[in-house]
Amino acid sequence: MTVTWELVPGRGAREKAQESVLLEAEKAARGGKIQAVSVTDNPGGQPALMADSLACEIKALGIEPLVHFTCKDKNRSQIESQLYALERAGVRNLLVMSGDYPVSGFMGRPQPVFDLDPTHVLALIRDMNSGLEYPLPKGTGRLQPGHFFAGAAVSPFKQTEAELLGQYYKLKKKIDCGASFVVTQLGYDIRKFQEVLLYMKRRGIEVPVLGNVYILSYPVARLMKENRLPGCVVTDGLMAQLDRERSLPDKGVEARLLRAAKMYALLKGLGFSGAHIGGHLVTCEQVESVIEKGEELSASWETLIREFQYPLPGGFYFFQEDPYRKLNQSAPESRQGLSSDVSEKGLYGFSIFLHNLFFEPGRKGFALMRLFARKLKGTRLENFLHKLEHLLKTLLYDCRDCGDCALVDVAFLCPMSQCPKQQRNGPCGGSYQGWCEVYPGRRRCIYVRAYSRLKSRHQENLLEEIPVAPCNWDLNSSSAWLNFFLGKDHTAKRLGISELPDKPESSGSNSRSA
Known part of the structure; x- marks a missing residue:
């Protein structure tokens, strides 16, 4: 020994x-x-x-x-x-x-x-x-x-x-x-x-x-x-x-x-x-x-x-x-029927619906949003979209505007705002009887909530399968939606979504074909 x-x-x-x-x-x-x-x-x-x-x-x-x-x-x-x-x-x-x-x-x-x-x-x-x-x-x-x-x-x-x-x-x-x-x-x-x-x-x-x-x-x-x-x-x-x-x-x-x-x-x-x-x-x-x-x-x-x-x-x-x-x-041991306390079922289901509609590569909605993101990048509307996104995600998910969103990795719970240790790959060892180490008796561990949400759809193993990169602070205070569709954030890189280059500036009447 x-x-x-x-x-x-x-x-x-x-x-x-x-x-x-x-x-x-x-x-x-x-x-x-x-x-x-x-x-x-x-x-x-x-x-x-x-x-x-x-x-x-x-x-x-x-x-x-x-x-x-x-x-x-x-x-x-x-x-x-x-x-x-x-x-x-x-x-x-x-x-x-x-x-x-x-x-x-x-x-x-x-x-x-x-x-x-x-x-x-x-x-x-x-x-x-x-x-x-x-x-x-x-x-x-x-x-x-x-x-x-x-x-x-x-x-x-x-x-x-x-x-x-x-x-x-x-x-x-x-x-x-x-x-x-x-x-x-x-x-x-x-x-x-x-x-x-x-x-x-x-x-x-x-x-x-x-x-x-x-x-x-x-x-x-x-x-x-x-x-x-x-x-x-x-x-x-x-x-x-x-x-x-x-x-x-x-x-x-x-x-x-x-x-x-x-x-x-x-x-x-x-x-x-x-x-x-x-x-x-x-x-x-x-x-x-x-x-x-x-x-x-x-x-x-x-x-x-x-x-x-x-x-x-x-x-x-x-x-x-x-x-x-x-x-x-x-x-x-059989886990059938255990850990079924799923909070915010409506919000969770709504989040999955929107994600599948627009954020899944291969879907028509994804192709449309990727084209839209390319056209929007660098225009005055980009800042408007960022503010709108941050407002909606703050109301729904308590968003911290990190720009490298991990919501989809943690069952649409934000690890940057709802986990005091900002754990993006799973729980720390400090939880007690399901409660967060830092807020015992007041706040459930985010991964207890995520597990319950995922288990309601028989997908709890996703917590093991998705390795999440650390937050890229180059993207802080920018639109996470655009960062995903433009291939810049950790989820896009994991899915193999290529990064779109910036739009070339117009050269007016002096432009010529290659």
Whole structure:
């Protein structure tokens, strides 16, 4: 089993938190039981020391760092620059994630960026590893190949069908974009752990998977239960167990270390490639004790299965339950009739009707609109059409006028305005019981809504099949309709719609034929 240990840099540059990380990493390097030290990037949305800096120091200690590489604070140019710096420093192991939505900063909440999502970053890393091509005034240049080993996260601990399938659909996209390994989010339901492996096997996805083993204390569990650490799932039953344990003489330390060791044993028995171990204020000695005890218990791992039955109430599972082993069967659960809460049915149906009439290549309406767009481009009517389009789409879809419209990709829901993280390829890992991470109890996750809309027409698999490019900000504040018909936006490029050249200026009486 490969073991990575997650450490949190904390706020500041030379505070106790940073010195503690380096001290524990040095112990891990000497011990030899831990293969990599994982360094987080502003967990919980709180400012902290940049992971890159500590990663370089950790590498110098003789152990591999694993940098959590998030999208929340950087645009694509800064992301590319950061990757160059990491490559130059020899820091090659990356766990690419959306990142927690920022909650605090200097003089208030900072502006989130989310210019790219993890699929885009993974594609960029893949291209850098192959020798990134870039434009020059004449032709293109090519960089020397990079050496990154990049992975992605998945959260199987979701309550609803729409949330869970959204995670799996996006996982497939991440793998297709170059993810070389997978780390699960945090939970304590053994069926969900096994479900990831079964789903990946079913889809023919063959990359190593590390299961998340968190040494859970009561205070941290309470934060997770309240969804203040998005994506981490702690149930009422587990909270009650932790509450009993904290009254013990050692405040429950031995109990939580043993629980982590049992999880390690279960993961090894199920066939995981490794364990991603974390915990607040956990020492290297404690992590090594978890590994040793976990190896000892792994020979009888099946006897531990019933201790990790912490399902969410009414939670959906992709596979049917094996009532004897308390794991999963290989047969999928029936999804007939589930996830049928489709809002705005009339608007959705109307949107599909108009799309099929005018925006489907090969239709007469498409040919007519493409001709109309060519004639309108560059005239005074272009600005009028843009304003009219923006007004209508703002009233109907809360349009942000990005000019590179992704409505058709997300069941006619705008990811730029209705997803705080502007995810164009699928959900982040932070939703909880169907609610958005940023607006719990107030706003449904856009991909929960999209899944339900698509499923009403038996098209939910479209959320996996359509890889959406990042927004092209060259098109911002321009007509998305014209950009599509003129072959400029991401949808036109995906469909192979050629870009129409600008109309040649009339040369009057001096014109001549070729």
